Amino acid sequence: IAGITQAPTSQILAAGRRMTLRCTQDMRHNAMYWYRQDLGLGLRLIHYSNTAGTTGKGEVPDGYSVSRANTDDFPLTLASAVPSQTSVYFCASSDGGDANSEQFFGPGTRLTVL
Amino acid sequence: GQNIDQPTEMTATEGAIVQINCTYQTSGFNGLFWYQQHAGEAPTFLSYNVLDGLEEKGRFSSFLSRSKGYSYLLLKELQMKDSASYLCAVMDSNYQLIWGAGTKLIIKP
Numbered sequence: 479i480a481g482i483t484q485a486p487t488s489q490i491l492a493a494g495r496r497m498t499l500r501c502t503q504d505m506r507h508n509a510m511y512w513y514r515q516d517l518g519l520g521l522r523l524i525h526y527s528n529t530a531g532t533t534g535k536g537e538v539p540d541g542y543s544v545s546r547a548n549t550d551d552f553p554l555t556l557a558s559a560v561p562s563q564t565s566v567y568f569c570a571s572s573d574g575g576d577a578n579s580e581q582f583f584g585p586g587t588r589l590t591v592l
Numbered sequence: 593g594q595n596i597d598q599p600t601e602m603t604a605t606e607g608a609i610v611q612i613n614c615t616y617q618t619s620g621f622n623g624l625f626w627y628q629q630h631a632g633e634a635p636t637f638l639s640y641n642v643l644d645g646l647e648e649k650g651r652f653s654s655f656l657s658r659s660k661g662y663s664y665l666l667l668k669e670l671q672m673k674d675s676a677s678y679l680c681a682v683m684d685s686n687y688q689l690i691w692g693a694g695t696k697l698i699i700k701p
Contacts, residue, residue, distance in 0.1 A: 520596065520679070520691030536688065568634060580625065581689065583634035
């Protein structure tokens with residue numbers, strides 16, 4: 479593994495189903511993030527984690543949950559998917575130590591909720 | 593509220609120069625980032641500005657004026673591979689990135 483991986487690449491999901499998007503990084507970065515990207519809108523932060531064992535809510539956290547049991551993994555769970563959660567989801571990580579820490583992004587998961 | 597504005601779409605000619613503007617209003621300021629995103633791919637880091645002035649990196653330069661809440665990304669000697677969306681993002685007082693919607697740059701031969 480080099481960088482950040484996400485799984486699945488894409489998924490079609492029935493409304494009401496539970497879904498976990500996986501994210502793994504091998505850069506030993508402290509901070510990790512989940513964003514959603516919708517047409518015509520900027521990336522919006524869902525949840526973040528500044529270090530293993532801690533998580534925080536971003537701009538659009540409702541309907542999503544995260545956990546950070548270790549440094550490498552940061553899964554995002556949709557407890558009961560709704561059509562408005564149709565989006566492209568990006569996981570990102572950064573050193574987090576300085577304001578100028580760039581964020582590295584995974585390849586994204588394209589999720590469609592029907 | 594927090595707001596990042598950038599043009600939705602721009603068109604330029606191969607070999608030319610293009611300037612993509614970004615204006616922002618955020619709660620606090622800890623730096624401004626530019627990212628490039630090709631269609632269907634993840635964003636990748638281009639530049640970071642925290643002090644006023646111009647930062648040059650090869651064909652790409654980024655400018656910041658904190659007093660005006662303004663930045664621009666300057667792309668020189670445009671190549672077809674520069675066709676992409678360019679995302680402006682500001683790090684706010686909570687060290688979270690606030691993102692603009694992106695500018696889609698179309699390069700014509």
